[in-house]
Each structure stands twice: as C-alpha cells, then as structure tokens.
Amino acid sequence: MGHALNDTIQDVLVRWHRMRGDDTLWVPGTDHAGIATQNVVEKALRKEGKRRQDLGREAFVERVWEWKKQYGGTIVRQLRALGCSCDWSHERFTMDEGLSRAVAEVFTEMYEKDLVYRGNYIVNWCPRCGTALADDEIEHEPNHGHLWYVRYPVVGSALGVKGEAYKDYIMVATTRPETLPGDTAVAVNPKDERYLHLHGKTVILPLTGREIPVLPDDYVEREFGTGIVKITPAHDPNDFLVGKRHGLEEINIMNGDGTMNELAGAAYAGLDRFECRERIVADLDAGGFLDHVEDYDNQVGHCYRCHTVVESRLSKQWFVRMKPLAEKAMEVVRDGRIVFTPKRYENTYFNWMENIRDWCISRQIWWGHRIPVYTCECGHEWAATEKPTACPKCGAGAEKITQDPDVLDTWFSSWLWPFSTLGWPDKTADLARYYPTTDLCTAPDIIFFWVARMIMAGCRFMGDVPFRNVVLHGVVRDAHARCPSRSATPSTRSRSSASTAPTPCASR
C-alpha cells in the first residue's frame, strides 16, 4: 500500500508538471535488496538440499540473476498497472552495468581520499558455519537458562576470601558468565536512584583483578536483574554501542569457532564457550563472587542454517567516514537549497546528522556489488574500478591477487541514484539537463537510510544537491492504525526517481 501511495503522489506531481509544459523525467527502477533477495534464493536452494557454498559464488550469483529475471519485475509491473507515467526507456536497476560502475568509481575515490576505512564492528556470527549472519538470518527461540548474580567488589573495599568479607560490592546479573573476562565496564541507568552513589566509582572484575568503571547509560533497564549490568563490548551488540558511546576498550575473548582465546585468561584459553561457562561459574563460586543463581527464560538466537547458538563477534568491516559528508549535507538544508515538506522533518534530519556515526557498508553475502579492494601476496592493498591484471606495486599477476569477499550495503548503490541513473560518471546530456532534480518523495522512515545519504553523495560527487525538495508523506495504515504487513518477501524496492525540469521522485 505504501508503494501505491508514494507512486501516486509522484505521478500526480509528474503529470501536473508535464501538463504545465515543464521538461519532465521520472526515472523508474529498483534496488537489488541484497540481503532479502539472497535469503529468498537461499531458501529455495535449501528445498533442493543445497547451501550457497555448494554452488560456489559465481553459480550462486547466477541463480540470483535468474530469480531476479523471473520475479524481480513485480514492482515495475505494479508501477505500470497504477498507470505511473515514468520514462520507461530510463528504467534502471542498481546492479545494472552503469550503476555498478558508479558504485566502483565512488568507492575507489573514497578509498583513495581516506573516506572509507576498515574497523571493528559487531556482527552476528555462527561458530559452526564460520560466517557472519544478517539479523534476519537468526531464529530466536525460547530458552530455559539461568541468571547468575555475581559480586563485583568496589575498589577501596577490603578484599577477603569469602563473600562476607566483601563489605562493599555491587551485584551484577548475567546470562552469559563466560563473557566476563571481556567486561570493560558495568553500567547503571542514570535515573536509578539506588545507584547514584556509584557514578564515577570503579569496581574490580572478579577472576581477573582488572579495574573497570561504573557508567551511567540510558540503555540499562532498571528492572533487569539488579539494575546493574556488565558491559562486554566485543560480545554483545548493545554493549558494543555502549562501548562506542563511552570509548571503552573492546576485548575479543573468543575465536571464530566458539572456543576461548588467550585474552579470556590462561585458565580458559582453548575451552569451548559452554565448557568455559561452567568453569567460570565454578571459579566464581570458589572465589566467593557468586551470590546466587536463578532460573531465567529468555530468547536465544540460533543460526537459521545449522541451528547453532549464535555469538556476537567483532569483525573487520568497511566504514564510511560520515562527519565530513554530513557537514555539507547539513549546510544545504540550513541555507534552503533543499527544503523539506513538512518542514518539521528538517529537525529530525539535523538531529541525526549532528550525532552521525560512521556507516558500516560491508556485508558478508554474495548478492551485491563486491567491494573493489584488492590485495597482492606482496602485501599491497588498493582499490580499483576495474579488475586488475597485475599488482601495481610488485607487478605480480592476477593469480597472486585476491579481492575482498564482502559486498557493499544495498544503500551504497541507492545513495547514488539521482546521478548514477543519469549516466554518471560520464558527463551525459541527461545529467546536464536533469541534475539537480526537483522533487524527492518518500516516507519519513527512510530519511536517514536514503534521503540524507543521497544528499551527502550529491554534494560530494556532483558538487550540487541531488534534489530541491524532499516531500514526505505518511505511512499507510488501516483504519485501526496498523501497518499492513508485507507477508511476501520484498523482492526489490522501487527506487524510482523523477524529474520535472528535472525531478526525481523516489519511492520504496
């Protein structure tokens, strides 16, 4: 329904402008919806008893293209059925050759200008498959587990042998005691009056003797456990974000196969994670740190392929440095070169832009634009728009060169839409005629994913705004304020962009 509303609004604008005699272009098209599409094809493969690894990368991608040819036209057919007056000769898809070239060009330039970098990021990880998983590749299941209450002595209190001696300690509840050696803080809700006296204090991490701070953070739920939680940035996605907010160290204590490494401590290195859990609980008890244990039911994520319990794990990912891009993108809204309708969404935009975080753009899947970063056996790394035949440093041949296996986030191609669809990086007549475009129409839920990023890309790579007006409409709900569900898997998202002397309208 949302599509139909968005497409209708754009069609009204385009038809009105066209009848008024304006030079009008509405570019229809779709993005490749990387993760969602790959999942649909993998599910189909599973019915044949195969995994994507059985096919290999090339054959798998070929399968996705076949699927796309068969089913990928749904959105475009719907656009036609609605009577949308797009310029069908301009239909584009984010995996088209031209748009793919724009992606490679942009990535390479950003690599050379140090606007992309590789850094740690927390991902879902299956220790059995040895691969990262997207959020929708995890099946959450109820689990009858435990909540261990662990005492962390406050620094300055007397350290004794048994619990009674710790006159001054705080109690932390955890469902995963094996991650304790990776703790780099404990946190309390800043409004929790029980713990106001702890702000700024330091506690001792049991079994390690390491001193870690007590931090106030809104993420902490007062009702969970004791209201004090351990923060393990390398092994929990929420803790990772808390860690980023407070600049905490990320200590990765686990190997890719689910065993503990030496950072977990000599006593635990090499143990399987669940063995380690038992050992640590026993050691905590022996040391007087274990207060008590409760039964606890929660949801635990499992790999949708092999049903192994999923871990959160730090891994190397590619990021875009957003601050330098955001400054310009805020300026063009502030000075009125881009106007939001309704105007109040400009505040939403500024709020997000002022607190912007770097954008993780790599995905551990196969369907998408493969990251154009190459490494030679000599150790040299570079980015290039074309597949290299020799190392530019040592001259070694293609067989010595490997390409980054990851692909780019789908939005990394969508954010170029206003100019990539008009032929960029070539200097085309379409670009001269229609860029900057006029109107972008979409729902407010993708202001950040898409609108803000298009503004950044336009300012950076075209030196001008991608559109003059951002028109935001409501989310479609039924009379009882529910969102109509998308029961079918979205194949691709409409990425139409229109231009009245010039306009992109755009939709999702």
Next chain:
Amino acid sequence: MQTTSPGIDVFISMDKFEIGRNFGTKIWNAARFIQMHASKVEGFSFAAYAGGAGDAAPCPQGEAASLSLDDRHILATADAALAAMDTALAGYRFQDAALAAYDFVWSQFCDWYLEEAKRDLYGDDPARRAQVVGILADVFGRALRMIHPFMPFVTEEIWHQLAYAASDEETISRAPWPKPYTAEQKAAWGLDEEVRAYVNARHDLVTAGRALRSSLSAIKPSDKVAFVVSAKTAEAADRLRAETESLAGFLGASGVEVLCGETLSGMPSADTALGTVALKLEGSVDAEAEKKKAQDEIAKLEGFLRTVEAKLGNETFLSKAPAAIVEQQKARKEELLADLARKRALLDSLG
C-alpha cells in the same frame, strides 16, 4: 489522495476507495450527458475546447451579455478551483488539490450547473442550447485535465470518447494544463466575486429550503409544495424574482413567492444570507399532526440525551472506558443537541 496530509500517516479502509469509485461514476455520467447534448448541436467540436489554443477559449459562445448568472458563476468557480489546485500542488498539499477538484466537479458542476443547464438544454432556443453546450464542454474539458493527475485512466478514456483528443495518438497527459482566464476575459464575461457570492448564496437558500421539506414527514419527495422567500434587500428580491422558475425546479415547489424585508411567521423557515426561506403549510400539510410528531420526537431525543449525559457524568465510566468510547459518547451528545435544536425550531415555526 484526499486523505493524505504531508507527513501524516494515512488511514485506509474500503469506504475511502468507494469515494474514488463513486467519483469515477459521477464523471462518467456527466460525460455521457454532455456528449448526448453536444451531439444535437450541429458541427460541435470538443477538440476546440482541449486547451490547444492555450485556453484562449471560444467559450463562452455568443455575446457576453447573454451569459446567465449561473454561466458566469460556473466559469468563475472553475477558475477559482484551478487557482486552489495550483497553489496546493505547488505546496505539495495533495489532499487539498484533490479536494478542490472533487468539490468543484461534484458539488458545483454536477449538483448545480448541470441541473440548471437542463432547463436550457431541453428548451426551445437553439442558440442558447449551443451556448450552454459550449460552456459545458469548456468547463468539463478543464475539469478533466485538472483531475487527470489523480485519475489518469478514466480521464484519458473520456478525453477520447468525447473527442477532446483530435486523434488516437493524442493523450490527455500531454494536453496543456488549464490556464486561468485573463483579466480581459473575466471583465468581458463578468466573471467576478460578486456573481460567485450571489449564486453561492442562492444555492445555500435552496439547500435550506430542501432541508425544510425533508424535516416534515408528511411531505413526500414527489410532492409539490409552495415556498415563500423574504429577501433581505430589494436587489436580492429582484434577482430572485427573475429566477423563481429555476428556484421552483430545484425546490420541487409548486411556486415560489418572493417578498422583501418581511417577517415570516407561523411556518417552518430558515435564515440564509439572501433572506428567509419558508414552507407554506396551508393546504399541503396537517400542521397539528406535524406538531404532535415533532413533540414526540423531542421527547424521544431528550430521553437519549439524559442517558448520554448520565454516562458522561459518571466518574467510573470516564475513568474506566477506553478514550475512544468516551469520545464517541461526547460526539453523540453534540449530535443529539443539534437534532433537538432543529426539532424545537420546527415546533416553534409550526406556531
């Protein structure tokens, strides 16, 4: 589109789609009506009204002086609707644009002008018939183009069926957007706010008269009843007197007597901007029976009102019932109060 405010969530249900479907039917029926009458005018061409000459329209046909007040009103109102749409679309207020087009076509063009035009179209003056067909073709051609961005399919079909399109290759989507009438055209044809205000006020008077009819259960829709109007000014009285035939048609009246500045008592009446409109009861209605009926209904409404007021005065209900239910009861109270006021006025007017 009518329900779409910028940035506000859209609530959909089937009845919202029905609005669109009914509107499509309305346009379609109007098109067939106009086509039927145009076919009786020799050599008539819709294509001349497709905006090709930049709306330097051949309309209105004939001498400007021969245009009726209703002709001038519908032309001026079409112009105002166009201006409202352009302003709304320029500000991305799609629902306002859609409502402007909808209201113009349904409430102004179909409900009033087409009805008024019937007297001339079925009349015996061929020059006047041709003139009215020209105005219909011009206004409807503008309306189709104004609606087109919202309803591309039905407008395209009619554009071809009525041969606004000179050939199959043409499309309404490339037809020029209507242009406002020029200041010269407006001056020459008498398209001004004064005419709009007068005809709108006359429409209000008819609407009020119809409401009087339907408030009396003894009057069936097919009954002819007598109306009397007391105009507020001599000028209004003169204008209304010149239009009594048309007024009688719209009111389903056996006759409309126009007075000036008199107080009308002892009959159901309603005040409007032009004057008071009243139903003459003698002969057509049993006043005593209507009085009894009104009294009974007032008693019934008062009973309902007491129930609702009791609920709204109950703290337990107010604190426990869902907000939507409480709102519903409040709305019900307003409704009952309005009904009661109407019935009491009716009772008073019956003397």
